[in-house]
Amino acid sequence: MAQLSIRSVSKSYGAVQVLDDVSVEVEEGSFVVLLGPSGCGKSTLLHAVAGLNPIDSGSIVIGDRNVTNLPARERDVAMVFQSYALYPTMTVAQNIAFPLKMRGLDRRTSDEKVAGVARLLQIEPLLSRLPRELSGGQRQRVAIGRALVRDPRLFLFDEPLSNLDAALRTELRAEIKRLHQSIRRTMVYVTHDQTEALTLADKIVVLKAGKIEQTGTPLSLYDDPDNVFVAGFIGTPRMNFLKATVVDDGKALTAGEARVDITHLKARLDNGRTVTLGIRPEHLDEKEGVTLSLAVDVTERLGSTSYVHGALPSGETVVAERREDQPRFGETITLRFQPTRARIFDAEGNRIR
Numbered sequence: 196m197a198q199l200s201i202r203s204v205s206k207s208y209g210a211v212q213v214l215d216d217v218s219v220e221v222e223e224g225s226f227v228v229l230l231g232p233s234g235c236g237k238s239t240l241l242h243a244v245a246g247l248n249p250i251d252s253g254s255i256v257i258g259d260r261n262v263t264n265l266p267a268r269e270r271d272v273a274m275v276f277q278s279y280a281l282y283p284t285m286t287v288a289q290n291i292a293f294p295l296k297m298r299g300l301d302r303r304t305s306d307e308k309v310a311g312v313a314r315l316l317q318i319e320p321l322l323s324r325l326p327r328e329l330s331g332g333q334r335q336r337v338a339i340g341r342a343l344v345r346d347p348r349l350f351l352f353d354e355p356l357s358n359l360d361a362a363l364r365t366e367l368r369a370e371i372k373r374l375h376q377s378i379r380r381t382m383v384y385v386t387h388d389q390t391e392a393l394t395l396a397d398k399i400v401v402l403k404a405g406k407i408e409q410t411g412t413p414l415s416l417y418d419d420p421d422n423v424f425v426a427g428f429i430g431t432p433r434m435n436f437l438k439a440t441v442v443d444d445g446k447a448l449t450a451g452e453a454r455v456d457i458t459h460l461k462a463r464l465d466n467g468r469t470v471t472l473g474i475r476p477e478h479l480d481e482k483e484g485v486t487l488s489l490a491v492d493v494t495e496r497l498g499s500t501s502y503v504h505g506a507l508p509s510g511e512t513v514v515a516e517r518r519e520d521q522p523r524f525g526e527t528i529t530l531r532f533q534p535t536r537a538r539i540f541d542a543e544g545n546r547i548r
């Protein structure tokens with residue numbers, strides 16, 4: 196049974212529709228990420244689940260209860276925000292214990308629970324400090340601790356790592372994953388960072404302008420995107436998109452000088468039709484396949500691999516991963532890819548399979 200069902204939820208602020216018929220099923224114990232660019236409605240949706248924001252239509256079901264019209268405190272969810280929202284005059288221990296105090300829990304049980312959470316998050320040495328005596332990462336751990344101690348049925352995270360520097364973000368990301376694996380509670384996590392989504396999620400929901408673009412496992416979104424938006428949003432560096440034309444009675448595409456066999460597609464395409472060919476940087480470093488000639492502009496070296504930026508004869512820019520050599524500015528190199536690695540999209544950006 197789904198632990199959380201978001202059913203046909205819509206919401207407008209004045210004339211602006213912020214959520215448009217959004218439905219998401221979150222299985223018990225799973226980790227679901229709501230992913231999308233700034234302003235797409237992620238926080239609005241999460242707040243609607245938490246009961247901090249009324250919705251115009253649709254319903255929200257947690258467990259077997261329809262909570263659509265229940266206030267936040269009756270929903271048994273805990274939320275962790277981007278800004279840590281700690282009480283500045285309380286110590287770490289008092290901050291974590293606060294929800295228990297509100298619940299009227301006795302001191303001894305409360306102390307035990309705080310100690311347990313502190314151990315789990317490795318913040319035991321910090322318990323007597325004030326929030327201002329903590330680093331950003333430590334503050335966010337405390338905020339997570341305050342959510343954990345409530346032992347809710349559902350955890351909601353709204354970009355909890357976005358105020359942290361890159362190294363700390365990676366570290367805390369792994370800790371959240373570990374935490375989920377150890378407590379196996381249902382978590383819904385909002386981010387605009389596709390790397391966070393790919394690394395954390397069992398299931399990703401991609402949102403754009405209040406609408407769901409695609410829902411799926413990280414691998415299915417990466418490998419089998421439904422449209423140009425998802426293809427471009429998932430994966431870094433992003434997928435390259437080239438203009439292409441259908442030739443040979445629908446058996447192939449031409450993209451500049453390249454001819455790409457598309458007989459593996461189920462769809463029948465008319466000669467002369469214009470489509471978009473998408474190919475990921477990591478799929479351009481094959482030994483055999485369709486060739487593209489790239490005039491190298493910049494090479495970024497990342498140790499074990501490099502990303503080469505350059506232009507095709509058509510003028511289209513391309514980023515290609517390169518594992519064995521590191522071509523320089525001014526060189527022309529040959530890229531190769533397997534036609535079955537290419538993803539084809541129609542003029543509206545929808546995938547052709």
Ligand SMILES: Nc1ncnc2c1ncn2[C@@H]1O[C@H](COP(=O)(O)OP(=O)(O)OP(=O)(O)O)[C@@H](O)[C@H]1O
Nearest residue numbers: 208213231232233234235236237238239240386387
């Ligand atoms: N109280 C409000 N009144 C009017 N418009 C609002 C209000 N809150 C949010 N919006 C608008 O709703 C849209 C979605 O906002 P929301 O905060 O859900 O986006 P988001 O996906 O969380 O973005 P970000 O990644 O920047 O946090 C935005 O266009 C925003 O301007």
Ligand SMILES: [Mg+2]
Nearest residue numbers: 237238239353
């Ligand atoms: Mg937001």
